[in-house]
Each structure stands twice: as structure tokens, then as C-alpha cells.
Amino acid sequence: MSASTTDAAPDTSRQAAASDADVARVHELATRSRVAARSLALLTRAEKDAALLVLADAVDAAAGRVVAANDEDIERGRSQGMAESLQDRLRLGEGRVADVAQALRDVAALPDPVGEVVRGSTLANGLQIRQVRVPMGVVGMIYEARPNVTVDAAGLGLKSGNAVILRGGSAAASTNRVLVDVMREALAEAGLPRDAVQLLEGGHGSVTALMQARGLVDLLIPRGGAGLIESVVTGSTVPVIETGIGNCHVYVDAGADLERARAITVNAKTHRPSVCNAAESLLVHRDVAADFLPSALAELADAGVRLHVDQSTADLAGDTPVEAATDEDYATEYHGLEMSVAVVEDIDAAIEHVERYGSQHSEAIVTEDRAAARRWVAEVDAAAVLVNASTRFTDGGEFGFGAEIGISTQKLHARGPMALPELTTTKWVVEGEGHIR
Amino acid sequence: MSASTTDAAPDTSRQAAASDADVARVHELATRSRVAARSLALLTRAEKDAALLVLADAVDAAAGRVVAANDEDIERGRSQGMAESLQDRLRLGEGRVADVAQALRDVAALPDPVGEVVRGSTLANGLQIRQVRVPMGVVGMIYEARPNVTVDAAGLGLKSGNAVILRGGSAAASTNRVLVDVMREALAEAGLPRDAVQLLEGGHGSVTALMQARGLVDLLIPRGGAGLIESVVTGSTVPVIETGIGNCHVYVDAGADLERARAITVNAKTHRPSVCNAAESLLVHRDVAADFLPSALAELADAGVRLHVDQSTADLAGDTPVEAATDEDYATEYHGLEMSVAVVEDIDAAIEHVERYGSQHSEAIVTEDRAAARRWVAEVDAAAVLVNASTRFTDGGEFGFGAEIGISTQKLHARGPMALPELTTTKWVVEGEGHIR
Numbered sequence: 001m002s003a004s005t006t007d008a009a010p011d012t013s014r015q016a017a018a019s020d021a022d023v024a025r026v027h028e029l030a031t032r033s034r035v036a037a038r039s040l041a042l043l044t045r046a047e048k049d050a051a052l053l054v055l056a057d058a059v060d061a062a063a064g065r066v067v068a069a070n071d072e073d074i075e076r077g078r079s080q081g082m083a084e085s086l087q088d089r090l091r092l093g094e095g096r097v098a099d100v101a102q103a104l105r106d107v108a109a110l111p112d113p114v115g116e117v118v119r120g121s122t123l124a125n126g127l128q129i130r131q132v133r134v135p136m137g138v139v140g141m142i143y144e145a146r147p148n149v150t151v152d153a154a155g156l157g158l159k160s161g162n163a164v165i166l167r168g169g170s171a172a173a174s175t176n177r178v179l180v181d182v183m184r185e186a187l188a189e190a191g192l193p194r195d196a197v198q199l200l201e202g203g204h205g206s207v208t209a210l211m212q213a214r215g216l217v218d219l220l221i222p223r224g225g226a227g228l229i230e231s232v233v234t235g236s237t238v239p240v241i242e243t244g245i246g247n248c249h250v251y252v253d254a255g256a257d258l259e260r261a262r263a264i265t266v267n268a269k270t271h272r273p274s275v276c277n278a279a280e281s282l283l284v285h286r287d288v289a290a291d292f293l294p295s296a297l298a299e300l301a302d303a304g305v306r307l308h309v310d311q312s313t314a315d316l317a318g319d320t321p322v323e324a325a326t327d328e329d330y331a332t333e334y335h336g337l338e339m340s341v342a343v344v345e346d347i348d349a350a351i352e353h354v355e356r357y358g359s360q361h362s363e364a365i366v367t368e369d370r371a372a373a374r375r376w377v378a379e380v381d382a383a384a385v386l387v388n389a390s391t392r393f394t395d396g397g398e399f400g401f402g403a404e405i406g407i408s409t410q411k412l413h414a415r416g417p418m419a420l421p422e423l424t425t426t427k428w429v430v431e432g433e434g435h436i437r
Numbered sequence: 438m439s440a441s442t443t444d445a446a447p448d449t450s451r452q453a454a455a456s457d458a459d460v461a462r463v464h465e466l467a468t469r470s471r472v473a474a475r476s477l478a479l480l481t482r483a484e485k486d487a488a489l490l491v492l493a494d495a496v497d498a499a500a501g502r503v504v505a506a507n508d509e510d511i512e513r514g515r516s517q518g519m520a521e522s523l524q525d526r527l528r529l530g531e532g533r534v535a536d537v538a539q540a541l542r543d544v545a546a547l548p549d550p551v552g553e554v555v556r557g558s559t560l561a562n563g564l565q566i567r568q569v570r571v572p573m574g575v576v577g578m579i580y581e582a583r584p585n586v587t588v589d590a591a592g593l594g595l596k597s598g599n600a601v602i603l604r605g606g607s608a609a610a611s612t613n614r615v616l617v618d619v620m621r622e623a624l625a626e627a628g629l630p631r632d633a634v635q636l637l638e639g640g641h642g643s644v645t646a647l648m649q650a651r652g653l654v655d656l657l658i659p660r661g662g663a664g665l666i667e668s669v670v671t672g673s674t675v676p677v678i679e680t681g682i683g684n685c686h687v688y689v690d691a692g693a694d695l696e697r698a699r700a701i702t703v704n705a706k707t708h709r710p711s712v713c714n715a716a717e718s719l720l721v722h723r724d725v726a727a728d729f730l731p732s733a734l735a736e737l738a739d740a741g742v743r744l745h746v747d748q749s750t751a752d753l754a755g756d757t758p759v760e761a762a763t764d765e766d767y768a769t770e771y772h773g774l775e776m777s778v779a780v781v782e783d784i785d786a787a788i789e790h791v792e793r794y795g796s797q798h799s800e801a802i803v804t805e806d807r808a809a810a811r812r813w814v815a816e817v818d819a820a821a822v823l824v825n826a827s828t829r830f831t832d833g834g835e836f837g838f839g840a841e842i843g844i845s846t847q848k849l850h851a852r853g854p855m856a857l858p859e860l861t862t863t864k865w866v867v868e869g870e871g872h873i874r
Contacts, residue, residue: 038816041815041816041818042815042816121837123835123836123837127826127830127835129836131853134818136848137818137848214670214671218848219848219849233651233674234651234674237670237671239676239847239848239849241849257871259871260870260871263871263873264871264872264873267873267874268873271873271874373868377866378478378479379475379478379479381478381571381574381864382864383864383865384864384865384866384867385864385865385866385867386867386868386869387866387867387868387869388868388869388870388871388872389564389867389868389869389871389872389873390872390873390874392873392874393564393867393869393872393874394865394867398560398564398874399560399566399865400558400560410676411573411574411655411656411676411862412656412676412678412849412850412862413849413850415862415863415864415865416568416863416864416865425848425849425852426852426853427818427819427820427821427822427852428820428821428822428831428836428852428853429814429821429822429824430821430822430823430824430826430830430831431810431823431824431825431826432823432824432825432826432830433697433825434694434696434697434700434701434825434826435701435825435826435827435830436700436701436704436705436708436826436827436829437704437708437827437829437830437835
């Protein structure tokens with residue numbers, strides 16, 4: 001699993017009022033999830049891993065049904081004029097189904113976060129205290145086109161002892177329904193509650209009801225485009241972890257090794273432009289602009305990158321086609337082969353620019369100057385600050401977490417790549433011998 | 438500092454619409470906090486500790502002004518018919534001012550959470566990654582009567598490198614204004630930005646504007662009664678940590694040492710009944726009810742506790758005055774010398790009862806039965822689960838944290854006593870040598 005791509009299907013990003021029927025249905029669904037969560041929390045790692053393998057085999061065995069349902073979704077999308085790129089994200093061929101099943105086996109191989117003792121001590125009065133990782137309980141995922149998220153979220157949820165409520169985009173409705181049916185059957189076969197994995201269907205009002213199911217749902221994780229995230233963050237009373245908005249910068253400092261700068265810039269922009277840890281904006285110290293920009297711009301353009309630049313950059317572009325950047329460009333996550341570029345006076349101006357336009361995701365400096373690197377690391381406020389490395393490294397897989405549920409760009413609970421431990425909370429266990437105050 | 442009491446001043450618990458003027462004023466205030474936060478984040482521990490000592494001396498030196506302003510608040514409250522108990526909470530005599538100043542010195546003595554490396558490694562490709570604690574940025578506190586929170590929050594905020602925006606209850610308006618003025622002067626004297634500590638005044642609309650200042654304010658912590666907490670939790674788009682609602686239980690199991698059960702029950706209920714970690718409800722296994730309840734009820738009644746009981750308990754009460762408990766009683770945090778009591782069939786029924794009525798704060802079992810203790814610890818979902826110890830131990834001071842900003846009853850970010858580390862977030866620092874993917 002890798003950095004979340006943005007599947008900007010518009011259908012879940014508006015907020016509709018929840019009818020009484022929506023609220024009643026979501027409450028009934030979430031209550032069943034809570035019951036399932038109580039038993040999931042008590043499973044051993046061996047039990048959970050065995051179930052994950054049963055799920056993986058079931059997904060493999062159902063590949064034909066999954067692909068057929070997926071064809072249906074794509075056909076429906078095509079007839080409604082869905083963009084090719086969206087169809088690509090939606091598509092699950094036999095090979096992709098096998099990958100999705102394998103991801104469940106990979107999750108089984110990861111350590112169980114539940115039960116980890118985070119800290120503990122014996123107090124002066126003899127009271128023994130320890131802080132232990134426990135599941136969150138019920139976790140809701142609201143996401144867009146890519147149906148592999150359906151299986152990934154179920155697998156990570158199960159491993160971390162949580163019941164999950166999945167709300168995928170309507171574009172993938174048939175695929176998601178088959179995947180969830182298959183996994184629920186497999187759960188029952190493995191002796192676990194089917195309601196460990198539930199699919200929330202119905203209109204937009206049901207999403208609103210989910211976002212308001214405080215006390216029944218412990219955590220909501222939206223994954224998708226800015227509209228979806230914003231809608232969930234502002235409309236929820238259930239706690240939310242914001243993921244995956246990345247307006248990431250590469251700053252080429254006066255002290256940069258320009259060959260490294262070139263490689264990092266091109267990699268950060270073009271390696272996988274649709275994901276949140278791709279760079280959207282290039283800032284160049286004016287002292288190296290004349291040496292760096294002409295060839296860098298040409299290489300980016302050759303790679304198909306459309307360049308939105310300030311006047312100083314335009315003056316150095318030579319024959320490379322560029323267009324004038326608007327303020328809007330600097331604030332935009334392109335999700336594609338476009339990049340904004342600006343020449344800055346100094347590192348202070350670069351930090352100010354990032355503070356103004358960045359989304360606190362991943363911010364890279366290229367420099368051999370120790371003082372500049374130290375300042376960047378200390379002063380840039382982001383989930384990840386990188387020195388002489390591509391922004392593409394902010395990723396659970398790259399960090400060695402094995403799997404990720406998204407990349408958090410908020411400060412509460414989780415910041416940066418979210419893996420299994422971030423799907424848990426803790427509980428204090430206090431043991432005494434009749435202790436009173 | 439100890440478990441938060443509930444100062445149920447009604448004036449901040451309603452939600453008013455924010456006018457354009459409110460929004461503009463709060464944005465201007467919060468923007469100044471953000472500027473201050475940027476420099477606070479870069480301070481060394483020595484600089485922060487020195488400033489805390491300057492603040493402490495300044496509060497001491499201003500004791501006369503503080504007490505005069507406090508007298509004014511109390512006089513105004515009295516003329517408006519404020520309850521005696523609320524007047525008590527509001528009161529800051531010379532001695533209490535000295536305590537409040539001393540709390541700042543105690544915070545100076547605590548370790549600095551900022552800069553702590555939480556984890557880190559060198560990846561297979563040579564990339565060095567580390568997760569480092571950094572300040573949240575701007576933290577808002579919305580609280581009720583007790584003016585010591587004004588100083589505690591400023592001190593904990595400063596130590597953790599955060600700028601704080603304080604919104605106290607109108608009952609303490611004069612006291613809070615003097616305390617904040619004194620601290621801001623002291624900050625300037627110490628060479629730090631005054632805006633590290635700001636007071637938000639104005640009508641309820643300004644509180645709404647603060648709750649909606651997403652992007653400017655990183656975290657809101659409400660401290661006070663259930664109405665205030667609910668209003669902040671449901672009305673905020675800024676991330677919130679819910680604190681201090683405690684409907685805590687003591688469950689006397691069939692395997693209990695009844696002398697321990699008696700001592701723990703009485704301590705949990707009567708040691709400091711107004712705080713959130715006091716017990717509100719007593720559950721007794723039916724096998725020990727006849728042995729335990731008659732004397733326990735009598736002792737509670739002797740200590741002045743009003744008892745709301747079920748029929749089985751009433752049958753065992755003898756001469757002890759009891760009244761019939763309603764469903765509402767079992768759901769109530771009394772904050773005083775009242776307790777609900779029920780006899781339960783078994784530990785399953787006790788766990789069900791806690792699941793239904795509890796607030797996931799602190800839940801104690803009294804038992805010598807190892808299996809029962811294990812089940813309680815595993816199955817009860819709360820910030821703290823206690824075996825043979827009073828619920829009163831769920832406290833930052835008791836846990837050895839030295840200071841606490843509140844007790845979180847939510848699962849995200851912080852659960853249980855919140856001290857300095859809980860006022861920080863983390864940042865991933867990634868260092869390479871031109872690494873690309």
C-alpha cells in the first residue's frame with residue numbers, strides 16, 4: 001500500500017441532511033459494529049492472523065465475481081461520461097484482485113499493536129500503572145473511487161481489533177458490495193463476527209448520519225479529494241483524522257548540490273504525480289536560480305510537466321514553455337504533471353512561502369549547508385520535513401510500517417503515515433492492593 | 438494540579454452565532470498567537486524555564502491586585518445570587534495566589550517534552566528518519582469558574598512551546614484579566630512575545646468564532662461541566678480534546694475482600710466528591726450484597742452521601758435512608774455527596790452496566806479473583822481501569838506527571854491524564870544524501 005491517491009469523485013463530497021430514517025439505519029448499523037468490536041478487542045494475534053488468511057483466500061477465490069462487478073461499475077461510469085483516469089483508478093483486473101488479497105496476507109505478517117505496553121511504572125505507594133494499546137472500537141472510512149481501500153481498510157481494521165464501517169464512492173458500488181460480502185462470509189467462516197466489516201450504503205444523508213454518530217463511532221478517516229476531506233472534517237461530531245492533502249514543496253537552497261536538486265525535483269514531481277506526497281511547487285534561492293532553473297525547467301517540461309512560474313523564473317526559462325503563475329497556482333495540489341515555480345530571496349522567504357501555501361504534509365530542502373538544513377527542520381511546520389530527499393519518501397511502506405491507512409496532515413493523534421498503531425488508543429491499567437487516597 | 442472540578446457556570450455553555458466582527462477579532466487574535474507560536478517553538482528549555490520563573494515572581498508580586506480583582510468578581514457574583522459553592526471555587530486569597538505562582542515553578546522543574554525523539558531508524562536505503570516531539574502551535578482553552586486554570590494553562594502552554602488563547606468564564610472576568618495582564622508583562626520582561634498568552638474577551642459569539650478558527654488554532658481543550666464540553670465538542674471545527682466528564686463506577690465483585698471494598702468505595706465517593714475521578718455509582722455482585730451493603734450503605738450515609746438505590750439494595754438498607762434510583766440516576770455525574778447503587782447478577786452484568794452508563798473515565802473492580810480482574814481490565818472500555826484501587830488515582834499528579842491540563846475521556850491523541858507530552862505533536866525528520874525513489 002502506498003500514499004493515498006486522490007479520487008476526486010464528487011458524489012460523497014457534498015453534505016446532505018440526514019433523515020430520521022438515515023439516522024435510525026446508521027445507528028442500528030453502528031450498534032452492530034460496536035457489538036462486533038467488543039469481541040474483536042479480545043482476539044489474540046493468532047486468531048486475527050488466521051482470519052486475515054481466510055479473508056485473503058476468499059478474496060482470491062472470488063476474483064471472478066469481483067472482476068465482473070468491477071466491469072459493471074466501469075461500464076456504468078463510462079456510460080455516464082466518467083474520465084479515463086478515474087476509470088483507471090476504479091479498475092480491478094484479476095491481477096489487481098490478487099494484489100489486494102496479498103495485502104491481507106502482508107497485514108497478517110505485521111506485529112499486533114494491541115496489547116503493547118507503551119509505558120508503565122510502580123508508583124511510590126506501590127500502585128502499578130501501565131498504559132496499554134487497545135483498539136479504537138468502531139472506525140468509519142469514507143473514501144472515493146479506489147476499491148482496494150475496501151479490502152485494505154478491512155484488513156488493517158481487523159488486525160488492530162477494530163470493527164470498520166466502510167463508505168466507498170458510488171462509482172465503485174458494485175465492486176465494494178461484492179468485496180464486503182465476500183469478506184463477511186469469510187469472517188463467519190473464521191468464527192468471527194460478520195459485523196467486523198460493514199458497508200454503509202444509501203444516499204448522502206446516511207454519510208451525514210455516520211459523521212454525527214458520536215458515541216457509536218470512535219473515529220472517522222476520510223480518504224480522497226480536498227472536497228471530501230473538508231466536508232467530513234467540518235461536518236463531523238465524531239473525531240476525524242484528516243488525511244492526504246499534499247501541497248508539497250521542494251526548496252533548492254543557495255547551498256544545494258544542484259545535481260541532487262535536479263534529481264530530487266524531477267523525482268518528487270514526476271515519479272507518481274497523482275499521489276499526495278508528490279511535489280506541487282518548486283522554490284529556488286535566487287543565488288542559484290540562474291545556474292539551476294534553465295536545465296531543471298527544461299527537464300521537467302520534457303517529462304511533460306506544465307510549468308506555472310513567477311517572472312524571475314520566466315526570465316530564466318529560455319525556450320522552455322512556461323505560463324504565469326497565479327496566487328491560486330501556489331495554493332493548488334495539481335495531482336498531475338503540473339508544477340508551480342518561484343524564485344525566493346532567501347530561506348526565510350522560502351519558509352514564509354511554505355507556511356502560507358503549504359498543507360503541512362511533506363516539505364523538502366536541498367542543501368549542503370548545515371545551518372540551512374537545521375533551520376528548515378526546526379522552523380517548517382509539517383508532518384515530514386526532508387533534507388536532501390524526495391518528498392515521495394513520506395509513506396508508510398517506505399518508512400517500514402508495512403501498511404498504511406493514509407497520511408495524516410493534522411496534529412492530533414497521528415501525523416504523517418498512519419499504520420496499525422495509529423488505529424489504536426490506549427488504556428491505563430492500575431493495579432493496587434486496596435489503595436485509597 | 439489535580440483532577441478537574443466542574444464549575445458549572447452556565448455562561449459559556451450556550452452556542453451563539455459569531456458575527457463578522459467576532460470572526461475578524463478572533464482571527465486577528467489567533468494570527469498574533471501563531472506568530473508568537475513560531476518563536477516559542479524554537480526556545481530552549483533553559484529559556485522557557487527562566488521565563489516561567491519570571492512569570493511566577495510576577496504573579497506573586499501582583500498578589501494584591503489579583504486578590505482585589507477576585508473580590509470584585511465574587512462581589513458581583515454574590516449580588517447576582519451566585520451559589521456559595523461556586524463562590525468558593527472562584528475565590529483566590531493571598532495563599533491561593535502563592536500556590537498558583539508555585540505551580541509555575543513546578544512546571545519549570547518538569548522535563549521539556551519538545552525535541553524528544555519518539556522513535557527513529559536508518560532505512561535500508563540509508564535514509565535516516567526520526568519522529569520528534571514539537572509543539573502543537575496555538576492551543577485554546579475554554580473553561581469555567583476556577584481562575585487558577587488561567588495560570589496553569591499559560592504555564593503548561595509555555596513549557597510545551599505553545600501559544601495559548603484563554604477563554605475563562607465571565608464569573609472570573611476581572612481575576613483573569615489581571616492574571617493575564619501580569620503574565621503578558623512578565624513575558625515581555627523575559628524577552629518573550631507577550632502574545633504567547635492571550636485572553637479572549639467578548640460575548641458568546643467570540644467563543645463560536647474561536648471554535649471555528651480551523652487552521653489558525655491547532656487544538657481546543659474545554660474544561661468544565663457537561664454542557665460546556667458538549668457545546669465545544671459539537672460546535673468546533675478545530676480539533677478538540679474532550680476532558681473531565683466522569684461517571685465512574687466501583688464494582689464489588691463476588692471475589693472481593695469486603696474490607697478493601699468498603700475502604701475503596703468510601704474513598705472513591707467522599708475523598709473529593711466534586712472532581713471527575715470521584716465515583717458516582719456502586720455496583721455489587723449479588724453473592725456478596727447481603728454481607729457488604731448494609732454496613733457500606735450505613736457508612737456512606739454517615740459520611741453524608743445521599744443514596745439512590747435499586748430494589749435489591751433497598752431491601753438490604755435496614756435503617757439507612759435510601760431513595761429509589763431512576764435510570765437518570767445511573768447516568769448522572771453528581772459532583773457531590775450522592776451515589777447510585779445497584780446489585781448485579783454477575784460480572785457480565787456489571788460490565789454491561791458500565792458500558793451503558795459510564796463515561797469511559799475510570800472504572801474500578803474490587804476483587805481477589807484473578808480471572809475477574811483480568812476480564813475487567815480487558816473488557817471495560819475506559820481511560821483507566823483499576824483493580825483494588827480507588828478511582829481517585831486517575832490523576833496526572835498521582836501518576837507522577839507533575840502537572841495535568843485535564844483528563845481526556847476521548848480515544849484520539851490523549852486518553853486519561855493529559856500532561857506536557859499530550860500538548861505536543863510530532864514531526865518526521867527525514868535526512869538523505871540526494872535520495873530519490
